[in-house]
Amino acid sequence: MRPTKEFITRITKEAGKNILTHFGKISVKYTKKNEGDVVTQADLDSEKILVNAIKKEYPGQGIISEESEDYNTDSEYVWVIDPLDGTRNFSTNTPFFGVIVGVMKNKEMIMSCIYLPYMDEIYYAEKGKGAYLNDQKIRCSEKEKINSSYGIVNTSKNIDLIDKLKRKYADQGMWTTIIICGALTFSYVSSGRRDWQITKNSSLWDIAPGVLLCEEAGCKVTFTDGSKFDPFKKGNLIIANKNIHEQILNISKETKD
Secondary structure: OOOOHHHHHHHHHHHHHHHHHHOOOOOEEEEOOOOOOEEEHHHHHHHHHHHHHHHHHOOOOEEEEOOOOOEOOOOOEEEEEEEEEOHHHHHOOOOOOEEEEEEEEOOEEEEEEEEEOOOOEEEEEEOOOEEEEOOEEEOOOOOOOHHHOEEEEOOOOOOHHHHHHHHHHHHHOOEEEEOOOHHHHHHHHHOOOOOEEEEEOOOHHHHHHHHHHHHHOOOEEEEOOOOEOOOOOOOEEEEEOHHHHHHHHHHHHOOOO
């Protein structure tokens, strides 16, 4: 059975509201790969809310979540979950965090929902049906020139393309912000608050739902070599309207200094 908009938005918001009750009150429960990869009780509570709701409403459908083992991933429909994106921000009382939930059908993302609890903003997209913020349709930026654009970066890793853009355009008025929270960066690009984004295609739950949101808002999304986005392929991504995307892609293809 195909999941509904009403269900995915309801459980995403429910999980986010629960997270907000913990904000400023709890600390890191444990770390994973390194000191920056942290987990709090809010992550675990959010995941429990989402997973339990999905298994009750759509038993047998698959689930891929950041905080637990994969479940029934050969199913036609597979849910992709980041129960608390931006945990390090959350754990340091910084309000840049959110809940990301997506649905894949036969390995293609068809629905996505992002909730930013602190701002009480819920974003929803469905393949071929557009992108929405609090039930109002949204479109990406219409900015035409990168030299006066405002970009956002969702990685602390070194990406040569970002350095190239700064060297070429920073003195002409281009601004770039780094915020390590895909829930926020994808939301801001899809709604036109930022003109473009560069990020790593790191984990399925971090990136694929946000890519659908941006595509449905009118953004073009490719790898930095111009190849089509593939949620199962690693690499750096360019996300922008068609005008700025072409300009960034041209810079990406230039020979290194």
